[in-house]
Amino acid sequence: MSKILLTGATGYVGGTTLDQLIKSTEPSLKSLTIDTLVRTDDQAQKLRDAYGARVNPIKWVGLEDTAFIVDTAANYDIIVNTGSGFIPAGALAFVDGLARRAKAGGPAPWLLHIAGCTNLADRPLTQEAYPLREWDDERDAGAIFDFMKEADALEPYAQRTTEVGVLEAAAASGVQAVSLNTPLIFGEGTGLFNRAGLVIPISMRYIVQHGYGFKLLDTANFDYVHVVDLADLYVLLVRAILERPNRGVGFIPTGREGVLFPAVARVLMTEIAQRCLDAVFSAGVLPRDGTPQEKEIRQASLQEIADELMFGLVDVAERGWAGHKAMKGTVARKLLNWKPTRLEEAWRQEFEDEFVALRDGRRGITLDACIGIRTT
Numbered sequence: 001m002s003k004i005l006l007t008g009a010t011g012y013v014g015g016t017t018l019d020q021l022i023k024s025t026e027p028s029l030k031s032l033t034i035d036t037l038v039r040t041d042d043q044a045q046k047l048r049d050a051y052g053a054r055v056n057p058i059k060w061v062g063l064e065d066t067a068f069i070v071d072t073a074a075n076y077d078i079i080v081n082t083g084s085g086f087i088p089a090g091a092l093a094f095v096d097g098l099a100r101r102a103k104a105g106g107p108a109p110w111l112l113h114i115a116g117c118t119n120l121a122d123r124p125l126t127q128e129a130y131p132l133r134e135w136d137d138e139r140d141a142g143a144i145f146d147f148m149k150e151a152d153a154l155e156p157y158a159q160r161t162t163e164v165g166v167l168e169a170a171a172a173s174g175v176q177a178v179s180l181n182t183p184l185i186f187g188e189g190t191g192l193f194n195r196a197g198l199v200i201p202i203s204m205r206y207i208v209q210h211g212y213g214f215k216l217l218d219t220a221n222f223d224y225v226h227v228v229d230l231a232d233l234y235v236l237l238v239r240a241i242l243e244r245p246n247r248g249v250g251f252i253p254t255g256r257e258g259v260l261f262p263a264v265a266r267v268l269m270t271e272i273a274q275r276c277l278d279a280v281f282s283a284g285v286l287p288r289d290g291t292p293q294e295k296e297i298r299q300a301s302l303q304e305i306a307d308e309l310m311f312g313l314v315d316v317a318e319r320g321w322a323g324h325k326a327m328k329g330t331v332a333r334k335l336l337n338w339k340p341t342r343l344e345e346a347w348r349q350e351f352e353d354e355f356v357a358l359r360d361g362r363r364g365i366t367l368d369a370c371i372g373i374r375t376t
């Protein structure tokens with residue numbers, strides 16, 4: 001039986017992916033035990049309590065412990081690397097471990113990686129803007145990798161360094177690696193720990209706190225995917241490896257061509273702010289004393305947004321909140337029959353749900369704390 005390891009079980013994507021893998025009734029998956037790397041005993045216990053023998057938590061220090069990762073990875077046939085995609089050395093250590101296994105002559109080992117669409121974004125406020133650029137994972141297979149590699153040589157960006165490095169090292173060492181380069185992820189996760197995405201909760205909180213939304217650039221865009229649809233795609237990839245002849249080798253694109261886009265639809269960043277405003281105004285939380293009485297999206301400066309929302313990381317703020325990163329995902333639908341089901345209606349509903357999650361204290365911050373002293 002194939003040995004599977006998953007990282008990120010305590011996170012939004014990894015937790016949901018683990019949950020979907022375990023809940024799957026497919027014959028190839030339903031009796032599989034999945035090993036997970038976690039950092040605390042409490043996390044391990046919670047996973048065991050929920051999933052019993054289907055999950056085997058293993059304690060680790062984290063992605064910084066590369067020697068441990070190499071030794072551990074060498075024991076697996078499939079690694080689903082859905083934890084942080086921002087630590088190149090840790091991700092490369094998984095490839096090194098799998099390469100050791102490949103050299104030992106076993107079946108071709110697989111790494112299913114996660115990255116994000118900011119790897120493709122321009123920096124339109126400080127460098128040349130490409131507002132009309134759109135990448136297609138079928139038409140531009142190979143070119144996407146080449147673009148990211150070239151861009152990263154000029155200006156390293158940790159998540160991109162990781163994605164390019166993993167695909168390249170894997171191709172050079174007999175490891176099969178494919179990366180889901182992911183757009184904005186929305187929807188409530190189904191894992192046991194973090195169940196929230198990033199962009200919409202951050203936008204919602206900003207609006208509740210300030211009383212208005214912000215924009216950096218009118219044309220800034222994002223594609224989106226629901227977290228469960230994304231997890232379903234990881235499940236399809238694992239199934240293809242377990243079920244197909246030759247374990248999916250030659251079928252699932254890998255290496256230079258192994259960047260897939262799990263993208264469903266595209267919006268402007270201003271639409272996200274507008275939908276958050278609509279949710280907060282219709283809940284009656286805005287307007288309040290001292291805030292604009294009408295829904296407003298104000299121009300903000302890059303530095304202000306980097307400082308307030310992105311830990312001072314100007315480049316990450318620019319790629320995410322100002323950047324153009326349009327992606328068309330074709331390959332997963334054609335090849336794996338991926339059929340995302342949480343589409344526009346789920347997207348619209350998301351803003352009401354996120355407001356309720358914030359109001360009910362499920363986003364690590366209460367509404368009172370969000371609004372601060374201004375209402376008292």
Ligand SMILES: NC(=O)c1ccc[n+]([C@@H]2O[C@H](COP(=O)([O-])OP(=O)(O)OC[C@H]3O[C@@H](n4cnc5c(N)ncnc54)[C@H](OP(=O)(O)O)[C@@H]3O)[C@@H](O)[C@H]2O)c1
Binds near residue numbers: 013087186
């Ligand atoms: N969320 C999005 O909207 C989005 C969009 C595009 C791409 N992505 C990609 O998806 C990845 C996962 O995102 P997420 O939303 O699932 O994040 P998340 O909920 O914050 O989860 C992050 C996971 O990574 C683990 N982790 C973080 N730093 C680590 C370290 N140094 N060593 C070991 N484990 C570490 C965390 O484990 P602990 O609990 O032990 O800290 C947790 O399991 C991101 O890094 C990014 O590359 C996310």
